[in-house]
């Protein structure tokens with residue numbers, strides 16, 4: 001069943017055409033990654049889906065309903081954690097729910113506990129490490145009531161080790177809750193490790209040049225990174241990105 | 245409290261030295277008391293004249309507090325209005341700056357002509373000196389809200405009201421408090437100036453009476469009372485800031 005479908009999206013800023021006739025869809029419970037070079041328009045796609053921008057042409061349909069220009073239809077996790085400094089971690093992770101209606105601090109507490117943030121419930125964001133902040137930001141997105149989560153390069157600001165740890169954590173929590181996720185990254189490895197399906201974007205103007213079904217079963221272990229098939233997969237995608 | 249003592253002993257000892265030097269200089273040079281009384285005379289007058297002075301002090305405190313409250317209210321209201329209605333901001337903000345260039349000393353007597361000797365012209369004077377720092381500080385705070393926070397809030401579906409109450413207002417609090425500190429000290433000055441216009445009681449009245457009868461020691465009592473009062477107001481705001489913005493003080497403690 002299709003959760004989100006983006007149909008023939010075109011968007012220009014003045015004379016700079018960023019998206020041209022872009023179409024793709026995300027199924028319910030699916031983890032889809034968008035892979036594309038820097039400046040290819042990935043954040044622009046998110047801003048369109050999030051209703052911050054209006055498409056020049058085309059439409060965005062979420063759960064059968066057109067959401068062009070309708071803010072708050074999706075749950076969002078930005079590149080920077082964007083936790084409000086005057087709110088405790090618990091209050092921060094509840095923010096997404098608070099904006100849409102009722103809050104459920106019981107579930108929030110449980111999730112924080114599971115994420116190893118149980119002791120930091122009443123701490124302020126500046127007391128947390130970068131990885132912990134990103135975990136809190138993801139829990140905030142997960143707790144938000146919307147049916148799909150958009151993540152815009154959430155781990156790109158972290159160091160290598162923390163990033164790996166976060167990827168594993170994200171897989172764990174995803175397999176537990178099975179939320180629908182649209183994930184932007186420019187790391188090929190990250191995309192393969194995490195996703196069911198990868199959309200490869202060309203730049204200027206952006207189009208989906210190739211769709212790649214990731215062939216690995218879940219649960220995926222860390223060892224996968226060294227698997228021969230994984231490397232072959234990586235090579236294929238690398239070529240696809242190069243040859244567009 | 246320990247912190248206050250630790251930070252306060254240096255300026256306190258400088259002040260003490262200054263008073264000792266003053267006392268010695270006045271005594272050695274035999275300056276007449278109506279020109280410049282020694283600090284001991286001033287302290288004596290403060291103690292012996294306390295009963296008469298208290299009544300004036302009370303009146304000024306009440307007036308300053310009332311004026312400060314009204315000024316803060318109007319300052320905040322102006323800031324919020326200008327922030328939420330950008331169209332009005334563009335046309336009104338320059339006029340607000342102009343309003344600060346009208347010398348209060350000139351305006352004050354006019355206010356008496358227009359509104360009489362009652363409470364109203366006094367409150368207008370205090371409000372005029374109080375509201376501006378608050379408006380500017382609050383507006384700055386609202387506008388400096390980082391884009392990353394705004395972007396998240398909007399993507400997550402925050403309405404304009406939610407954006408203001410849950411993001412821009414709390415974000416502006418530290419900035420707002422710097423404005424409040426300035427206004428709190430201004431409010432005492434404003435009250436004294438407004439009392440010069442004519443009042444039944446107040447430090448301003450006491451001062452005018454003292455200087456016209458060459459009671460320089462009393463003038464100094466008034467000056468020190470004003471300074472102390474300003475300091476107390478400032479401390480009050482500082483305390484409120486500590487209580488309201490806990491996350492900020494902890495943040496700087498970590499750094």
Ligand SMILES: Nc1ncnc2c1ncn2[C@@H]1O[C@H](COP(=O)(O)OP(=O)(O)OP(=O)(O)O)[C@@H](O)[C@H]1O
Nearest residue numbers: 013016018036037038039040041042043044045186
């Ligand atoms: N609000 C805007 N106004 C004008 N141009 C914009 C705006 N937003 C994005 N662009 C342009 O659109 C293009 C794509 O930007 P976008 O941020 O979507 O890229 P991206 O794929 O997210 O890049 P990165 O990987 O670096 O985050 C860029 O050329 C950028 O200059």
Ligand SMILES: [Mg+2]
Nearest residue numbers: 042043044152
């Ligand atoms: Mg981007």
